Amino acid sequence: MVRWTRAQVEKLAPDERSVKAARSLAKPGPWSDLGATKSLAWGKCQGSGKSPYQVSVDLNGPAFKCTCPSRKFPCKHGLALLMLWAEADGVVADMAAPADFASEWAEGRAQRAVKKSEKALPDPEAQARRLEERLAKMDQGAAEFEQWLLDLAGQGLASARTQPPEFWERTAARLVDSQLPGLADRVRVAAAGLAADGWLELLLGEVSRWHLAVQGWKRRDSLPEALFGDLRTYLGWSRAQAEVLENGVRLTGPWTVLGVSQDLTERILAQRTWLRSSDGTHAVMLDFSTAAGSLRVANVVGSVIDCALAAYPGSEPARVVFATEPQVTGSVSGLPGGSTVSDNLDRAAVWVAANPFAGPLPMTLASVIPQVGDGRLELVDSEGAAVRVTEAFVPWDLVIHAASGPVDAFGEWDGTRFRPLAVSRDEQLVAL
Numbered sequence: 001m002v003r004w005t006r007a008q009v010e011k012l013a014p015d016e017r018s019v020k021a022a023r024s025l026a027k028p029g030p031w032s033d034l035g036a037t038k039s040l041a042w043g044k045c046q047g048s049g050k051s052p053y054q055v056s057v058d059l060n061g062p063a064f065k066c067t068c069p070s071r072k073f074p075c076k077h078g079l080a081l082l083m084l085w086a087e088a089d090g091v092v093a094d095m096a097a098p099a100d101f102a103s104e105w106a107e108g109r110a111q112r113a114v115k116k117s118e119k120a121l122p123d124p125e126a127q128a129r130r131l132e133e134r135l136a137k138m139d140q141g142a143a144e145f146e147q148w149l150l151d152l153a154g155q156g157l158a159s160a161r162t163q164p165p166e167f168w169e170r171t172a173a174r175l176v177d178s179q180l181p182g183l184a185d186r187v188r189v190a191a192a193g194l195a196a197d198g199w200l201e202l203l204l205g206e207v208s209r210w211h212l213a214v215q216g217w218k219r220r221d222s223l224p225e226a227l228f229g230d231l232r233t234y235l236g237w238s239r240a241q242a243e244v245l246e247n248g249v250r251l252t253g254p255w256t257v258l259g260v261s262q263d264l265t266e267r268i269l270a271q272r273t274w275l276r277s278s279d280g281t282h283a284v285m286l287d288f289s290t291a292a293g294s295l296r297v298a299n300v301v302g303s304v305i306d307c308a309l310a311a312y313p314g315s316e317p318a319r320v321v322f323a324t325e326p327q328v329t330g331s332v333s334g335l336p337g338g339s340t341v342s343d344n345l346d347r348a349a350v351w352v353a354a355n356p357f358a359g360p361l362p363m364t365l366a367s368v369i370p371q372v373g374d375g376r377l378e379l380v381d382s383e384g385a386a387v388r389v390t391e392a393f394v395p396w397d398l399v400i401h402a403a404s405g406p407v408d409a410f411g412e413w414d415g416t417r418f419r420p421l422a423v424s425r426d427e428q429l430v431a432l
Helices: 006-010 016-025 076-087 100-117 124-155 157-162 165-177 181-195 199-218 225-235 241-247 341-354 396-401
Strands: 031-036 040-045 053-058 063-066 249-252 255-264 268-277 282-290 303-306 308-311 318-322 327-331 361-373 376-380 386-388 407-413 418-425 428-431
Touching (some): 006 076, 031 076, 053 100, 157 199, 181 199, 181 225, 255 361, 255 407, 255 418, 341 361, 361 386
Antiparallel strands (some): 053 063, 303 327
16 A cells, blocks of 8 residues: 555645644554554544544545544544554554454445445336426426526627526526526526626626527437436436446546545535546546535545546546445656647547536646736746636645746636646645
8 A cells, every 4th residue: 555645644634723733643642553454544542531532544535433522524633643654654554454443434334335335226117207207397497498598688698797686596496496406506607707707708608508408408319328418417417326336337447536626506515536547538526515514535636546437428528436446556656648738728629529518627737837917827838828727716835836847737627717726746746
C-alpha cells in the first residue's frame, strides 16, 4: 500500500480547525494499538474520558469510524491517525490482520453494502404503472414549458430581466411537480444569473437548450440510446444505481483521481469526482446530498485506484459508479494527459457536439501561467492561448504554486470559464 502524503490527508478535513487539532494529536503519545493493512488503519486515542476512542479508517474510501462524540466528519482523531500512517516511520506498522474493533466495523460496512445491492426490485406491475404515470406528468409538463418558452421569446429576452423572482420560481415549481427537476434547477440558475455580466449570453444558451430538450423529449422514441441517456440526465430523470450496476457498460482501470468539485443549490449538494484511465478515458462520479446533509468522503486527489466502473447510458465523459470495490494502489507523479488550450477546446467541442446538454467538462492544461487580463484571471499556455478562470474561484493557492514557473492544471470547463480543481507542483498533484 502506497501511503499518502500529509498534504493529501489534510485536504480531507472539514475545516482548518480540524487540521490544527489533528496535527496536535498526530504524535505517538496519546495512541495505542496502532496498525494498518492494505485496506484499513486503526488505533486507540486517549481523550479526556476513561476509555480511549477507537478509530478506524477504510483506506479505499476513505471512510472513517470513531467512537468520539464529534459531529465533524472526518473528526480530528481520524485525521490524526491518517497523518501518523502517512509518515511511514513505523509508528503505524503494517499488520497481517486488523484489530477486532476495526475488523468488525469493516465487516459491517461490507455486509450493509451487500444488503443494499441485493434489495429486491419493485413489483413489475406497480413499476410499470408508476412509469406510465411519470411519463404522463412529464409529457404535460414539457408541453406547458414549451408554451412558456414561446411566450418568453415572444416578449423578447430583454424583458426577462424585468420579471420578479416569483416569475421564475413559479415555473421551476411547476417543473418539479411535473417530474422535471433538472429543468427546474436550470431555470433557477438562469434566474440567478440575470444580474451578472453576460446575462444575455447565459440566458440565450439556457433557452436554446430548454427548447432542444422539449423537442428531444417529444421525439424520445427515435433518439439514439446515448443521447436519450443524456436527455434523461438533463431533465432530472435519474436511474437506479442497481440498474446501472446490472446493465451498465463496464470500464476498467486503473484510474487516477484528477479532481473533486462541489456545487450547492437551494436543495442539493452535488459532488463530482473526476477520473482518468491510463488510455485517456475520462469518467465522472456524482454524489448527492440534501443541502443540510453530508456527502461521502471523496477519493484523495492524485491517488490511483484499481477497480471496474459501471457507466450510465450517455455520451462521454461517462457518469459512473463503482462496480467493484476500489483499491488504492499508488499515487501519480505529476498530472497526466495535459495539453494546450486549443487541444482541450477541440476535445470539448467534440463532447458538446455529441451531447448538447453536457454539464461541466474536464480540462487538463499543460504549462500554464496565471495572468490578469482585462481585470480578470486567465491561464495562458505556451502558445499564448488563454482560458478565463471563473470569477468565484479564489486564486491564491494557484498563484502561489505557479510563482516559480508554469504549472499543469486540471479543472472544469463550463463553456465560457475554467474552474481549477488541482495543480501539479514538484511532480505531485495538489487539490485546490
